[in-house]
Amino acid sequence: MSDAPEVKQPVVTPVRVIIALCLVAPFVAMLWVSSYAKVEPALIGIPFFYWYQMLWVLVSTALTMIAYKLWQRDQRARKATSATSEGAGA
Incomplete structure (x- = not known):
């Protein structure tokens, strides 16, 4: 028996993919400057370039x-699953 803690591999789940997409989307939108580097359509006199960035x-x-x-x-679901599996194994 070893006293070393068990190392768990990272798990990729659909929820984590959605989380990643939510965090990456603003970066992609702001770094793709050619998509919003224009004046029209203006919104209440504000050029598209500015209001698009403020919307983001x-x-x-x-x-x-x-x-x-x-x-x-x-994280709550993982803890609940972890607690259930540890309780069943004891």
């Missing part, structure tokens, strides 16, 4: 919040 501030906040909530739910 709000969208990024929402996506980060969604990713955080999904991560919390995933």
